[in-house]
Amino acid sequence: MAAPRNSYAGRMLRVDLTSGRISTEEFGSGYTDLFIGGRGVASKVLYDEVPPEVAPLDPGNRLILSPGALHGTGAPAASRTTVAARSPLTNMHGDGHAGATWGGELKRAGYDLLVIQGRAEKPVYLLIDDDRVELREAGRLWGLLTSKVHARLRQEAEDQDLCSVTIGPAGENMVRLAGVFHNGADKGTSARCGLGAVMGSKNLKAIATRGTRDVGVADPEALKAAYRDYLETIALDPYVPPATRYGTCRFMMHRVKFGIHGAENWRYGAYDWQGLDPEVFRSDYQIKAGACVACPVRCRRDYRVTSGPFAGTRAKLEWETIARSMTCGVKEADAVIAWSNLCNHLGLDIEGTGDTVAFAMECFERGILTEKDTDGLELRFGNVPAWLELTRRIALREGDLANVLAEGVKRAAAEIGQGSERFAIHVKGGEMTAGDPRGMPVRAVSYATSTRGGDHLRSNPYIEEIMTPEEALEWWGSEEAADIAHGLKGKGRMLKFSEDLVTIGDILGLCKFAFYRSATFPYLYRKGVHLATRLYNACSGRSLSEKDMLLAGERAWNVEKAYNTRCGATRADDVIPARFFEEPLLGGGPSGGAVVERDKFEKILDEYYQDRRFEPGTGLPTRAGLERLGLNDIAADLAGRERLGG
Amino acid sequence: MARSEPIQVEVRLLPPLNDTAGRDRVRLNLQGRATLAGVIEALLERFDAPGFRRHLYDTEGRLIPAWCAFINERPVRLGRREGLSEPVKDADEITFLLNLAGG
Numbered sequence: 001m002a003a004p005r006n007s008y009a010g011r012m013l014r015v016d017l018t019s020g021r022i023s024t025e026e027f028g029s030g031y032t033d034l035f036i037g038g039r040g041v042a043s044k045v046l047y048d049e050v051p052p053e054v055a056p057l058d059p060g061n062r063l064i065l066s067p068g069a070l071h072g073t074g075a076p077a078a079s080r081t082t083v084a085a086r087s088p089l090t091n092m093h094g095d096g097h098a099g100a101t102w103g104g105e106l107k108r109a110g111y112d113l114l115v116i117q118g119r120a121e122k123p124v125y126l127l128i129d130d131d132r133v134e135l136r137e138a139g140r141l142w143g144l145l146t147s148k149v150h151a152r153l154r155q156e157a158e159d160q161d162l163c164s165v166t167i168g169p170a171g172e173n174m175v176r177l178a179g180v181f182h183n184g185a186d187k188g189t190s191a192r193c194g195l196g197a198v199m200g201s202k203n204l205k206a207i208a209t210r211g212t213r214d215v216g217v218a219d220p221e222a223l224k225a226a227y228r229d230y231l232e233t234i235a236l237d238p239y240v241p242p243a244t245r246y247g248t249c250r251f252m253m254h255r256v257k258f259g260i261h262g263a264e265n266w267r268y269g270a271y272d273w274q275g276l277d278p279e280v281f282r283s284d285y286q287i288k289a290g291a292c293v294a295c296p297v298r299c300r301r302d303y304r305v306t307s308g309p310f311a312g313t314r315a316k317l318e319w320e321t322i323a324r325s326m327t328c329g330v331k332e333a334d335a336v337i338a339w340s341n342l343c344n345h346l347g348l349d350i351e352g353t354g355d356t357v358a359f360a361m362e363c364f365e366r367g368i369l370t371e372k373d374t375d376g377l378e379l380r381f382g383n384v385p386a387w388l389e390l391t392r393r394i395a396l397r398e399g400d401l402a403n404v405l406a407e408g409v410k411r412a413a414a415e416i417g418q419g420s421e422r423f424a425i426h427v428k429g430g431e432m433t434a435g436d437p438r439g440m441p442v443r444a445v446s447y448a449t450s451t452r453g454g455d456h457l458r459s460n461p462y463i464e465e466i467m468t469p470e471e472a473l474e475w476w477g478s479e480e481a482a483d484i485a486h487g488l489k490g491k492g493r494m495l496k497f498s499e500d501l502v503t504i505g506d507i508l509g510l511c512k513f514a515f516y517r518s519a520t521f522p523y524l525y526r527k528g529v530h531l532a533t534r535l536y537n538a539c540s541g542r543s544l545s546e547k548d549m550l551l552a553g554e555r556a557w558n559v560e561k562a563y564n565t566r567c568g569a570t571r572a573d574d575v576i577p578a579r580f581f582e583e584p585l586l587g588g589g590p591s592g593g594a595v596v597e598r599d600k601f602e603k604i605l606d607e608y609y610q611d612r613r614f615e616p617g618t619g620l621p622t623r624a625g626l627e628r629l630g631l632n633d634i635a636a637d638l639a640g641r642e643r644l645g646g
Numbered sequence: 647m648a649r650s651e652p653i654q655v656e657v658r659l660l661p662p663l664n665d666t667a668g669r670d671r672v673r674l675n676l677q678g679r680a681t682l683a684g685v686i687e688a689l690l691e692r693f694d695a696p697g698f699r700r701h702l703y704d705t706e707g708r709l710i711p712a713w714c715a716f717i718n719e720r721p722v723r724l725g726r727r728e729g730l731s732e733p734v735k736d737a738d739e740i741t742f743l744l745n746l747a748g749g
Contacts, residue, residue: 238701238710239746241662248748253660257716257743319748435747443747462747466712468725482711482725517748519712520704590719 004216007073007539008032013111013133015126017202018059018118022133027112034630036536037069039095039506040556041113042084046093047559047634049115052567056088056194057174057201059119065165065207066113067103068509072215073539075223076230077514079104079293081182082506083165083190085198089176089352089408090429090453092564094198096190097457099292099511100182105163108211120203125153128209138205143169145345150184153208166206168347170395171196175406177352177394177431185344186302186316188292193430193452194408196347218541226534231296233526239519240297247289247301248319248513249278255323255435259589262436263326264381265358266425266579269436270589275331276322285333287314297514305334315340320433324354328361329381335388342388346395355431356409357390359424360401368418375399425577427454428569437576438585439594440484442491445604448574449495451560460498460516460524464491467521475521488600492607501528503553508536555629561614562621562634565643571619574605615645622646652677653736655685660743666697676734682715682722683730685740714745721745 004010012027035041042064054060063085070078081103087094106114109130116126123138141149146168154162163183170178178196182188199205217223234240242250255261256273263271274280281303288302304314317340325336343350363369364379371378377386393402404415409431413424425432430453437444442461450458464472464487469479472490475497481490501524502516510516510532518524533549536542544552564573576596584593609616613625622645626635638644657672664670674688686709690699704710711725715732718739722732734740 236700236705238662238744239712241665241701242660242744245661245665250661251746251748253743254745254747257714257721257741456748465714465745465747466710466725468708468711469727471711484723513748517746519710519744519746521711522704590721 004214006216006218006541007069009107009110009112011111012113012115013128014115014117015133015135016118017116017120017124017135017204020135022135024111034552034555036507036552037112038066038071038080038509039082039084039097039503040552042066042082042095043093043556043559043563045113045115046084046086047563049117050086054086056086056091056094056198059202060117061086061198061201063116063195063198063202063204064113065103065106065116067107069507070535070539071509072104072107073217073223074294075535075539076227077292077295077297077511078509078535079295080506080509080511081190083180083195085193085195087193087195087430087452088174088197089194092428092453092567092569093451093560094193094195095452096179096192096195097506098182098188098190099295100163100188101293102163102165102182102209103509104215104293105209105211107215108213109209110211110213114207116202116204119201123203123205125206125208126204128207128211130210130212141205142172145169145185146181146347147185147345149206153206157208157210159210162208162210164206164208166347167196167199168345168395170347171200172205173395173397173406174200175348175395175397176408176411177349177356177406178347179349181344181347185341189344189349191349191351192455194349194352217539219538222538223535226531226538229534230527230531233523233531234296234514237518237520237523239517243297243299243513246278246282247299249281249301249322251319252276252278252322257590258435259585259587259591260436260438260440261326262323263587264329265327265355265362265423266432266436267583267585268587269438269585269591269594270587271326272331273326276326276333276336280333285337292511295511295514297511299513303337305337308334310334310338313338313341315344321350323434324351327354327358328387330384330387331382332384335384339388339391342391346392348391348395351433352408352431353391353394355425356394356405356412357387359409359412359420360390360405362423363416363420368416368420369401373401375401422578425454425579427576428564428573430454432577433457436580436585436591438580438596439591441488441596441600442495442604444576444580444596444601445492445608446495446498448576448605449499449608451557451564454576457512458499458502459495460502461495462517463494463498463521463524466519466524471521488603489607491604492609493611495604495608496611499557500550500553503556504528504532504549507552507556508532551629555631558621558626558629558631559634562626562631562638565620566638566641571605571617574619576601618645620645653680653734655734655736655738655740657685657689658739658741660741662701662744663698663742666695666701667693680734681730682717682724682732682734682740685715685734686730712745714743716741716743
């Protein structure tokens with residue numbers, strides 16, 4: 001195989017686990033011209049190959065692994081890979097992204113994309129070693145923790161550079177909260193949407209990958225120049241130093257000062273946080289400050305507990321681990337590290353698991369669940385031993401309650417009943433993340449419109465925090481859009497832009513924290529659009545404009561929206577839990593008493609639909625909107641299924 | 647209290663300001679400038695370092711709009727026109743937070 005002239009290998013790998021057939025297919029402009037790579041390509045392949053008749057855990061579902069288009073090129077902070085499938089949690093589009101080395105290794109093996117279909121009769125793992133691609137028996141690996149299986153694969157291959165994606169016991173047990181783990185427990189997780197359960201349903205324990213080829217760069221000098229400009233831009237940005245100092249634990253101070261923790265199952269805005277101060281993590285527990293591949297921001301953190309009941313436990317953790325610990329009422333840093341370790345080794349999505357356990361805790365508090373149901377666990381908020389034990393049981397589906405909770409919070413509430421649906425906190429079946437949206441209406445809408453269920457990483461509505469009124473007027477037609485609590489006009493337009501913007505990052509494999517967060521809008525645009533486009537053009541040899549790149553983000557978003565529409569979603573699914581509309585935030589503090597005002601929510605959603613060209617009343621995509629993006633095939637498909645808006 | 651009377655405020659510095667200043671808190675005397683603009687002026691006089699100024703202002707010399715000042719517990723966005731003229735009074739605690747959400 002000749003050295004590639006640009007960053008595309010020009011071929012993809014397809015593995016049918018039912019037949020054992022492994023094939024290499026040409027992978028070219030049919031996908032890359034419009035969808036570029038990463039999430040863009042994954043979303044379109046999912047649309048093309050998994051119709052709504054195929055259930056998420058059926059053999060016909062695809063597990064799609066799609067490295068970002070810049071992965072492996074040496075571009076800064078470009079190490080993210082998309083894993084996608086029809087989600088067993090939401091029954092809609094599902095994807096997760098991790099910053100790790102596996103995607104680059106796939107590209108060095110000579111493939112832009114890996115698509116896995118079917119179901120193996122017995123547990124297997126897939127070995128990709130350049131052109132040698134084999135399915136191997138994995139009975140001895142079944143049941144192993146994510147860290148152990150990664151170590152075992154390296155040991156057996158006698159190759160300490162071997163990369164892997166794996167599932168833990170949770171994925172094997174088809175827990176709908178299971179993630180796909182990159183290089184063991186602590187290096188990165190495609191966590192959301194229950195993708196680990198899809199992998200488990202296919203009897204696929206791991207994908208071990210080794211590549212030795214170079215990933216091409218069309219114009220190395222242009223890449224160097226764009227890299228240099230990126231470094232100069234982040235050197236100006238005060239967003240970066242706190243991220244480098246504390247990792248994502250830094251977000252604690254934002255939550256504290258605005259009182260939007262969402263503690264104890266999204267009820268308390270102000271909460272006892274001092275035990276989880278980022279300085280506590282840094283000074284008492286941090287053992288390593290690192291980075292994903294080629295990332296100068298360096299926000300990755302490893303922690304270790306040195307005393308007490310969890311002495312010796314270590315884990316990588318992010319802000320979301322702390323946030324979801326508070327959702328369960330946990331206030332001690334050593335317990336948070338222990339829980340992170342447990343989830344990562346068992347193969348669970350921390351965010352979904354945290355919300356699900358918090359739901360069970362509220363059921364217990366209200367007497368809907370008793371110690372008889374919990375097999376003796378006193379499931380109170382903040383009870384660390386019960387929290388850890390229930391997490392373990394969920395991963396193993398051990399006991400009736402854990403088996404129900406392993407289905408995710410929406411299905412669990414439907415099974416438990418007794419009004420518990422009211423405090424099952426999810427959007428489209430996907431558990432919520434990040435901070436409480438009460439008092440911040442555009443954030444509330446951003447959770448609702450997310451194409452993979454409640455999630456803060458599908459958009460960047462936080463733009464409202466960094467824009468001046470003058471900038472808001474110029475970009476969104478109204479100064480109001482920069483007003484967090486009271487603004488209305490322009491918010492829908494701003495949300496749509498922010499969704500398209502961060503989707504670029506997922507397409508190219510760029511980290512959102514390194515490229516799609518900034519202290520000013522000009523810095524943000526420069527990194528997320530201008531430099532992202534220059535980096536892509538330098539690596540691919542193409543000549544996209546910034547407008548083309550924004551359209552690519554919009555296109556990928558619309559493919560996912562269309563997928564969900566084809567699965568039955570309507571405007572009624574673009575909604576947040578009633579709790580946020582009807583129950584004032586507790587605990588006092590700056591946001592105490594706040595709710596999401598329904599009228600504001602609907603007005604922002606109306607403006608958003610208008611800007612997206614969706615049908616206002618139903619939220620369905622329209623032919624004009626889709627064809628404008630070159631998605632004529634999808635428009636025809638939706639029309640044939642009578643799912644196209646007018 | 648007349649605006650010309652001397653007042654003292656306690657300023658809490660969060661990252662990245664505390665790293666550049668080398669301390670987490672500072673007490674400032676505000677003579678005749680009892681507003682958030684006055685607090686920033688006094689901070690810049692006290693910590694006359696390019697790094698400190700760079701954290702507060704962009705390359706065009708504009709105050710970075712993501713900065714939010716909390717007067718005791720009340721947030722004031724400095725990116726809004728009226729933010730800098732917000733009055734402060736003796737014994738107030740002012741916290742400067744880079745208002746950036748995420749997760």
